[in-house]
Amino acid sequence: MPLIKLLLLNFILDHFELILVDQHAQTLHLHLEELNNQPKEQQKDNLLSKGLFSCITVQNFPMRSHQVLLHIKQCRWLNLAPTESFNTKIKAFRNQFCEVRNVEFFLYQLTHLYA
Incomplete structure (x- = not known):
């Protein structure tokens, strides 16, 4: 496995761990499995690690006359900040329309205002 690491791009080795060849x-x-490091672009966000997505396969990765398939598992992140703000928007909207008689219309308005 150490020899194959010499052939891979630095970007791949910086962000992924080689699990099996x-x-x-x-x-x-x-x-490959993505390392559980919070993305630099989202350092200020309140992210929670939620495991890994299912495996995807990259087929167009040729290497020295061999066909190479990359089987990649990426980290799943949950951004807690927008969830909290969305919940507060729903509560405010619900308080504005306390006695909703038509639930379908309420949900329709909710999806179009905050989607």
Whole structure:
């Protein structure tokens, strides 16, 4: 596995951990998992790590006359700040229309105002 790390891009090695390397015929399978580091663009946001997304496969990654398939699992992040503000918007909207008789119309208005 250390030799394959020399062939991968630095960006991949900085953000992903190489978990497994398989070879089937002329195809090399590299299994990568994203490191659990909060993205630099969102350092000020209140993010919560929620595990990993299901695996995606990148097929167009040729390397030295071998076909290489990258099997990538990315981190799933939950941004807590917008969730809190959205909940407060719903409460304010509900307080404005205390006695809603038509629930379908209420939900329609809610989705169009805050979507």
